[in-house]
Amino acid sequence: MTQSADRLTSPAKRNGKSALATLASNHYVLTALSAIAFVALWQIVSMNVPPIILPSPAKVAAAFVELTASGELIRATGQTVWPFAVGLSIAFVIGTSLGLVLGIFRPAARILDPYIFIFWSIPNIAWLPLFIAWFGVGQLTLIVFVFVSAVFPQLLTVEAGAKEADSFLVEVARSLGGTKSEILHIVVLPSALPYIFAGLRIAVGRALVGIIVGQLLIVATGIGYMFQFYGETLSLAKYFAPLIVIAALAVALNRAVNWAEHVLIPWKPRAFT
Amino acid sequence: MPELEFVNVRKSYKSPTGENLLALADFSLKVDGGRFVSVVGPSGCGKTTLLRMAAGLVPWDGGEIRLDGDQLTGPSPKMSMVFQAIGLMPWKSVQSNVALGIQLQAHRRNLTAQETDLVGATLAMVGLKGFEHYYPYQLSGGMQQRVGLARALVRQPEILLMDEPFGALDAQTRAVLQDELLSLWGRVKSTVLFITHDLDEAIYLSDLVVIMGRRPGRIKQVLEVKLPHPRYSYDARAEAGFAHLRSIAWQSIKEEL
Structure with missing residues (x-):
C-alpha cells in the first residue's frame, strides 16, 4: 500500500515536509477537521435562516438525545433494520446463485434474461400497491419490496461476472483434467467473486431506498415513518x-x-489505495 | 518408455465465411519415449492445433492419436501441458497453483502429506523455494512460467506438451529457462513435444526437429540433432553442427513463408 502511495508522490513532496503538512496529511486529523468545518458551516447557515428551514446543530443533537432516550428512535431502527436485513439477505442468496446459474448455463439465460430485464426495468415503486393487495399492510410487504429492489442488481451483476470467466483459464483447468464441477469451483466462482461484491454494493443501496420508501408511503413504521411524521409536522430538529x-x-x-x-479477494493488485 | 503417436490425423476448421479450412491433412508423427521433439513451422501451419489435440482440448476429424498404443479420447492424466500464456489462477498462491496439477489429476481436493512434499520439492526444483505464498501478480513473467512448469511437472507426466512456453519472455530469461528445462528434462526423463517458431530454440533443446510446411499442415523435413547432452554444459550454439543444422532448417522454412 505504501509502495503505490510512494509511486504517486513526487520525491520533492516527500522530502522537506513541514510539521503542519505532516499533520494535515494524517487521515484521522483530516477527517476530524472536515467534520468540524461541516458543523461550523451548518451553524452559520442555520443562524441566518428561519429554524423551520434548517435547525441548528445543537437543536438537532438535543432532539437526537431526546428521541433516543424515549426509545422511539431505537424502536424505529429495529423496525427498519429487521425487514431490510431479511429482504436483502434473501435477495443476496437468490440473486447470487441464480446469477451464477444463468452466467454458466447460457441456454437458460437466453430464455430467462428478457423477463429479468423487463422486471428490472419496471420502477420498483410501481410494485408497491400490488404487493399490498397481495401481502397486506405489514412486514411481509416490506420484506418482499426490499427483496425485489435488491435482487435484480445482484442477479444481473453476478450473471455478467460468471459469463466473463476467462475461457483460457477454463481451458487450462480442462487440460489438467478438471471436470465441469471442478472448473466451476476453481475458475468460475473465484472470477465471479468481485462481481458478487459489486452487486452487493448496489443491492444494499437499493434495499435501503426500498425499506424507507415502503415505510414512508405505506406501512407507517420505523425510520421511514419518522421521516413522514416529522416532515409533515414540520418538526425539523427531530426529522434529522x-x-x-x-x-x-x-x-x-x-x-x-x-x-x-x-479480506476475501487478496489476489488483486490495487491501482489506487 | 511412453510414446505419443499421430496416425493420419485430419483436422479442419470452419472459416467465418463457412468454408472448410483444412488445418492438418493426414498428419503422422511418432514421438518416441524419452525424446525431446520440437515442431517448428510458419505461423498458421497447424503446429499449435497438433498440441492442443494431443492435450485433448480440441477434437479432430479423422485418424488416431495414441498414447502408449491406446487411443486418446480426452485430456490424459499421463500428460501435462505448458502454455505460452501460462494460465495461472490469479486467486491461488504459487503453492496452490502447483497443487492444482495434482488435484485435477486425482480429482481430490486434499493432498496427501506425500503429495504436499512433492509440491514443495517441485517448487524447489524450478527455483521457487520461498515464493510458495506469493500470488501470481507478484511474480515476474519468468517466475510465473516456472510456476507453470512446476504445475506440469508435479503431475510426474509421461509426456510433457509445451506450446511456445518461452515465447512471451525476454531473451535473457528465455535462455535461462531453456537451460533449466534441459536440466529438468535430464532428471524427470519424460517425453517432450515442444512447439516453437524459434529455430535456435528448437535445435538447442531437441533430439529431433520436425519442420512443418504451410497449411494444410504436413511434415516437410525431420532433422536429428546429434549434439551431446547436457547442452548447457558447453556452448552448444557455437558448435559447427548447430550452425549447419540451422542453415538447413532455415532454408527449408524459408520456402514455406
Missing part, C-alpha cells in the same frame, strides 16, 4: 435524527462490504 441513523447504517454497511471484499 432518523436521517443520521440511516446515514450511519449506510456508511457502516458500505464499510462492511469493502472490508469483506478486501
